[in-house]
Amino acid sequence: MRNFEFHRPQSVADAVTLLKGNDAAKLLAGGQSLLPILKLDLAQPSDLVSLAKIPGLKEIRSEGGDRGDLVIGALVTHDEVASSPEVRQRIPGLAALAGGIGDAQIRNRGTIGGSLAHADPAADYPAAVLALGATIVTDRRSIAADDYFTGLFQTALGADEIITAVRFPVPERSAYAKFPHPASKYAVVGVMVAKTAGGVRVAVTGAGSKVFRLTALEQALTENFAWRAASAVEVPPGDLRTGGESSPEYLAHLVQVMAKRAIQACQ
Amino acid sequence: MSDQGLGASVARKEDRRFLLGKGRYTDDVTLPNQSYAVFVRSPHANAAIRSIDARQALAAPGVLAVLTGEDAAADDLGGIPCGWTITSKDGSKMVAPPHPALVKGKARHTGDPVAMVIAETRAQAKDAAQLVEVDYDPQPAVAHLNAAVANGAPQVWDEAPGNVCFDWHLGDAAATDAEFAKAERVVAIDLTNNRVAPNAIEPRAANGYYDDVEDRYTLYTTSQNPHLTRLLLAAYTLKVPEQKLRVVAPDVGGGFGSKIFHYAEELLVLWASKKVGHPVKWTSDRSEAFLSDAHGRDHVTHAELALTADGKFRALSVRTLANMGAYLSTFAPAIPTYLHATLLSGPYVIPAIYAEVKAIFTHTVPVDAVRGAGRPEATYLLERLVDKAARELGIDRVEIRRKNLIQPDQFPYQTPVALQYDVGDYPATLDMALQAIDYGKFAERKAESEQRGKLRGFGISTYIEACGIAPSALVGALGAGAGLYEAATVRVHPTGSVTVFTGSHSHGQGHETTFAQLVNERLGIPIENIEIVHGDTDRIPFGMGTYGSRSAAVGGSAIYKAVDKIVDKGKKIAAHLLEANVADVEFEDGKYRVAGTDREKTFGEVAFTAYVPHNYPIDTVEPGLEDSAFYDPKNFTFPGGCHLVEVEVDPETGVVEVVDVAIADDVGVIINPMIVDGQAHGGLAHGIGQALLEECVYDTEGQLLSGSFMSYTMPRAADLPSFKVGNHVTACTHNPTGIKGVGEVGAIGVPPAVINAVLDALAPLGVTHLDMPATPEKVWRAIQAAQGGAA
Numbered sequence A: 001m002r003n004f005e006f007h008r009p010q011s012v013a014d015a016v017t018l019l020k021g022n023d024a025a026k027l028l029a030g031g032q033s034l035l036p037i038l039k040l041d042l043a044q045p046s047d048l049v050s051l052a053k054i055p056g057l058k059e060i061r062s063e064g065g066d067r068g069d070l071v072i073g074a075l076v077t078h079d080e081v082a083s084s085p086e087v088r089q090r091i092p093g094l095a096a097l098a099g100g101i102g103d104a105q106i107r108n109r110g111t112i113g114g115s116l117a118h119a120d121p122a123a124d125y126p127a128a129v130l131a132l133g134a135t136i137v138t139d140r141r142s143i144a145a146d147d148y149f150t151g152l153f154q155t156a157l158g159a160d161e162i163i164t165a166v167r168f169p170v171p172e173r174s175a176y177a178k179f180p181h182p183a184s185k186y187a188v189v190g191v192m193v194a195k196t197a198g199g200v201r202v203a204v205t206g207a208g209s210k211v212f213r214l215t216a217l218e219q220a221l222t223e224n225f226a227w228r229a230a231s232a233v234e235v236p237p238g239d240l241r242t243g244g245e246s247s248p249e250y251l252a253h254l255v256q257v258m259a260k261r262a263i264q265a266c267q
Numbered sequence B: 001m002s003d004q005g006l007g008a009s010v011a012r013k014e015d016r017r018f019l020l021g022k023g024r025y026t027d028d029v030t031l032p033n034q035s036y037a038v039f040v041r042s043p044h045a046n047a048a049i050r051s052i053d054a055r056q057a058l059a060a061p062g063v064l065a066v067l068t069g070e071d072a073a074a075d076d077l078g079g080i081p082c083g084w085t086i087t088s089k090d091g092s093k094m095v096a097p098p099h100p101a102l103v104k105g106k107a108r109h110t111g112d113p114v115a116m117v118i119a120e121t122r123a124q125a126k127d128a129a130q131l132v133e134v135d136y137d138p139q140p141a142v143a144h145l146n147a148a149v150a151n152g153a154p155q156v157w158d159e160a161p162g163n164v165c166f167d168w169h170l171g172d173a174a175a176t177d178a179e180f181a182k183a184e185r186v187v188a189i190d191l192t193n194n195r196v197a198p199n200a201i202e203p204r205a206a207n208g209y210y211d212d213v214e215d216r217y218t219l220y221t222t223s224q225n226p227h228l229t230r231l232l233l234a235a236y237t238l239k240v241p242e243q244k245l246r247v248v249a250p251d252v253g254g255g256f257g258s259k260i261f262h263y264a265e266e267l268l269v270l271w272a273s274k275k276v277g278h279p280v281k282w283t284s285d286r287s288e289a290f291l292s293d294a295h296g297r298d299h300v301t302h303a304e305l306a307l308t309a310d311g312k313f314r315a316l317s318v319r320t321l322a323n324m325g326a327y328l329s330t331f332a333p334a335i336p337t338y339l340h341a342t343l344l345s346g347p348y349v350i351p352a353i354y355a356e357v358k359a360i361f362t363h364t365v366p367v368d369a370v371r372g373a374g375r376p377e378a379t380y381l382l383e384r385l386v387d388k389a390a391r392e393l394g395i396d397r398v399e400i401r402r403k404n405l406i407q408p409d410q411f412p413y414q415t416p417v418a419l420q421y422d423v424g425d426y427p428a429t430l431d432m433a434l435q436a437i438d439y440g441k442f443a444e445r446k447a448e449s450e451q452r453g454k455l456r457g458f459g460i461s462t463y464i465e466a467c468g469i470a471p472s473a474l475v476g477a478l479g480a481g482a483g484l485y486e487a488a489t490v491r492v493h494p495t496g497s498v499t500v501f502t503g504s505h506s507h508g509q510g511h512e513t514t515f516a517q518l519v520n521e522r523l524g525i526p527i528e529n530i531e532i533v534h535g536d537t538d539r540i541p542f543g544m545g546t547y548g549s550r551s552a553a554v555g556g557s558a559i560y561k562a563v564d565k566i567v568d569k570g571k572k573i574a575a576h577l578l579e580a581n582v583a584d585v586e587f588e589d590g591k592y593r594v595a596g597t598d599r600e601k602t603f604g605e606v607a608f609t610a611y612v613p614h615n616y617p618i619d620t621v622e623p624g625l626e627d628s629a630f631y632d633p634k635n636f637t638f639p640g641g642c643h644l645v646e647v648e649v650d651p652e653t654g655v656v657e658v659v660d661v662a663i664a665d666d667v668g669v670i671i672n673p674m675i676v677d678g679q680a681h682g683g684l685a686h687g688i689g690q691a692l693l694e695e696c697v698y699d700t701e702g703q704l705l706s707g708s709f710m711s712y713t714m715p716r717a718a719d720l721p722s723f724k725v726g727n728h729v730t731a732c733t734h735n736p737t738g739i740k741g742v743g744e745v746g747a748i749g750v751p752p753a754v755i756n757a758v759l760d761a762l763a764p765l766g767v768t769h770l771d772m773p774a775t776p777e778k779v780w781r782a783i784q785a786a787q788g789g790a791a
C-alpha cells in the first residue's frame, strides 16, 4: 500500500469537489473492496475521500407511505440491511441477500453504495438491484438499474459521481438463491427473482461478466409463476463466463437450479 | 497419577500469550538498523534469463543493494542441499540437480527467486523490486505428472532425461507376481493425490544479522528445527562453522511440515546482512507463500489388489508417479518412498507387496512433506482400493476390512515392505468407531436424508501410520543425511524448579504444557515450576526438531531419559542424607524414601543439597543437578485406528456436506487428552480440506491458478461437523513413554473415508470414481457422466 492523502469531507458537494479533475482520487466507503486492492498494490490512488462523515447517507426509509419505495442510503452496511426491520418486512428477499454477503466482518463494514460502484461481476447486490428494478440515485441524477451496469467492473457512473442512495420499488414477492464460492463466498451464481407490479424480473449475477436478466424465464414466469419453468430455460451461452474455475456448462446448470430455488422461495 | 501428569487435560500454558496476541514471532523481531528484503520472483514457469538490469532499482530511495545469482556465485554461496538420497532400481543415485539460492541464467518455476532487493523500509524494497528489469526468454513448461513423462515433454533438467529424478522400488516383485498369477480376483484403481499448499497461519519469515564485532551470525526464522537449519547453513550453504551461527525459531505459527526445510531466504538474509551491514528481514506474504513454500502430495497412482474369491488380500502392486517440482527440497525424495511405500500394508495382512515409485521433475514449486507426508498418499490409495474391492466382490466394506486386519496376537508384525509394527489393536478401534457413529442405524439416516433430497453416504478407512521418526542407523541406511534422535537437558534449580531444554520445537503442538506434564509425572513438580525452552540453538542441545509426529514419542523419551539420570543422582544424594544404602532408596511421588521406612527427603531438599553441598558425598558425587540425554528410537511408532465419515450430497449442485465424523485412534499413551483431541480435530480439518476443498491448480504453462485464499479453499469451522473422537490405547513397546504420536493421524486417516462416503452416496447413480478434491462441479460432472449426460 502506498501513501495517500486522506480526506473526510462533511458534504456530498465537498466530496465531489475533491474528486473533480483528480483521476487519482478514490472514494472510500466500507473499504472491503478498495482496501484489498490497495494492499495488493493493484491501484495507487493519491487521495482517498472518505464518505464516513457525510450526514444522511446511512438512512433506510420508506418514501410515500406503505406502498412507496424503500430507499437505502449509500453508506448503509450489508449487516444493517440484513437486520433492518423495515427491509425485512418490506423486501425480505433483499434483507436475506444482504445477510448472505461474504462473512460477518465484510457485512459489518461493506456498504451498498460501495458494492454497486465496484460492480464486481460476482457481487450479490447487482442481482437485487436489477431484479427489483431499482434506481441508483447519485449526487446529480437517477439511473435505472437496467442502464447502470455496463460491463465487467463497469457502470454508468461518471468518474466524480457519487452514489447517495438506492431506491427500491417494493415487489409483491422476491427471493434470492446463491451458490457461494467455497473460498471467497462471492456468488458463483446468484439468481434474484421478483414479482413486481411491472411483471416478473429475474437477474443473474456471478455467471457472466456482469449481472444480466433472464428474459426467457421472466416471460415463462409471467405466464405461470411455477418453479418448473426454470429447468426449461436455456441460459444464453454468450452471457456466461469462460476460462474461470467453473465451466460454462456448470454455470448454466447452476443458473437453472438457483432460479428454481429462488422461485420456490418466493412461493 | 498426579493431577497434572499423564492423562490430565490441563490448560495449555502457552495459550495465555497466544490468546492475548502476545506471541513473539519472527516478524515481530526488529533489530537496530533493521533493513528489509523483497524478492523479485520469476513470473514464468520456465524461462532463460538474458539479463537483469538493477540500475533503476539501485537508484530508488532507501535501496541498499540488489543482489542476484551472479553475486551469490561470486561469494561462493552453497546451493540448497537435499538431505536424502534415493537409489534407483538399477543402483544409480537419484538425479540431484543444483538448487541455487538465487537462480542464475534460468528460472524453473513461477516464484523462483531471481533477485533480492534490500532497502531501509519494506515499502521501499517493494517499490524498488518493481524497478528491477529482468529480460526473460520464456520457454515451454510442464507442470503435471502425466504431461511430464510423455514423449517430447519439456525437460526441466538436462541431466534428468524424461524428467525422471529416480525410479525406485520396494518389496518382492516375484512373490507379488506369483500371487497375482494365481489370484482368484484382481481389483485395479487409478487415482491421483491432489497437490496441496501447507498454509500455516504465519507465513515464513527470516531475519538475518551479522555482528562484525563478534564475527557471528544470528538468524531468526520460522523453523520447525533450528538445529537442522544451522547444520545445513554451516555445512552446505553459508559455510560458516556452527559456533559462529545462532539460529532462533521463536514462536512459530504452524508449520505442517513446510517449515522443516532449509529455504533459500534463510541463507540469503544472513549473507545479505554481512554485505549491507544491517540486519535484513524478509517476511513472506500469502501470495508469495503459495509460490515459495514447499507443497505436498501430488501423486498419480495405478494400484492392483489380488484377493481370494472370499475377499482375503493376497498381494498388492502399486505404481506411483510423484511430483518433485523443479528442485529437490530437503526431504522430498524420502516422502514418496520411505514414508509412502513402506506404509502400503496398512493395518492388513497382505502376504506380498511390490511398489514402484518414479519421482518426476516439473516446472512447479518443490514438493516435500506436508502433514502426514507420504502416509496420507499410501492410506488413500489402499483404502480406496479396499473399498473398490468390497464393491466388486459384493462384500460389506466393514467386513472386508475386519477379515484382513492384523490381529492383536500377531504383533510384532513384519510387513512385506520393511516395517515391523510393534503393537496395536485394530479390531478394537474399528468397533469403537462403528459404535460411536451408530453404524447400525445408517440406513435410517440415509432414508431421512433422502426425504430432504440429499444422498447420504457412509465412508470408512482403517489405517496405520508410522511416526516417531526414526532409528538413525535405519534412516542412514535408507539414504538420510542426518540422524533422527532427539536431545533434552533437564536443569534442576537449587530451589527445586526445573528448566528443560529440548531439541523438539513447538509451533502449535503445546509442548510447553505436555513436556512439563512429563516431568511432573516423574518428579512430582507442579507444571507451573517447569519451563520448557526450545527453538534457540544457543540454548538448547543439538536436536532434530518437530515433524512426523515425533516430539512426544522421541523428544519426550529424551526428557524421560534425562530425568532418569537426575532421579538416579538424587538417590545418591538422598542416600547420603538419609544415611542409607543407595540401593535401598526409592523415588516416588516426588520423594526419596528408604524402602520400607518413613525416612524420606523431598526432591526439593535433595536439589538444594546438590547446589549447597555442605553435607554431601563430595568424593563420589559432583555438585549440581543437571543432565542431558540423547534418545535414538529403536523403531518407528505405529498409531492406527478407524475413521468414519457420513456425507450428504446435493445431487442437483454436487455439493458435498460432511455431516458426521467419528474416529477411534490408538496414538499410544496420552499425556493430555484435550491436546490429543485438538490435534485430532486439526488433522481431520486438514484431511477433509484435502478431500473436498484444497488443491494447487497449475495450468499447462505452469502458472499457479489457485494462488490466493480467494480461490484456494481452506476448510473452515462452518465446513465441518462436530467430531466424535475416541481413543483406544495400546502403549508403544519400545520407548520409555509408551507414546506413539498424534499430530498427523487426522490428515492421514480421513481423506479416503470422505471420498468413500461420497462414492457410497453416489453409487445408486452409477458413479464409481472421483478424484480429490471432490468439488461440487467435479461431483456434478461425475453424476452427469454416469447418467449418460453430456458432461
Ligand SMILES: Cc1cc2nc3c(=O)[nH]c(=O)nc-3n(C[C@H](O)[C@H](O)[C@H](O)COP(=O)(O)OP(=O)(O)OC[C@H]3O[C@@H](n4cnc5c(N)ncnc54)[C@H](O)[C@@H]3O)c2cc1C
Pocket (backbone or CB within 6 Å): A026, A027, A028, A029, A030, A031, A032, A033, A034, A035, A036, A051, A074, A100, A101, A102, A103, A106, A109, A110, A111, A112, A113, A114, A115, A116, A117, A118, A120, A122, A123, A124, A125, A161, A162, A163, A164, A184, A185, A186, A187
Ligand atoms: C473476502 C471478501 C468476501 C466478499 N464476499 C462478497 C460477497 O459474497 N458478495 C458481495 O456482494 N460482495 C462481497 N464482497 C465485497 C463486499 O461486499 C464489499 O463491501 C463491496 O463490494 C464494496 O463495498 P465497500 O463499502 O466496502 O466499498 P469500498 O471498498 O470502500 O469501495 C469500493 C469501490 O466503490 C467506490 N465507492 C464506494 N462508495 C461509493 C459511492 N457511494 N459512490 C461512488 N463510488 C463509491 C470506491 O471508490 C471503490 O472504487 C467481499 C469482499 C471480501 C473482501
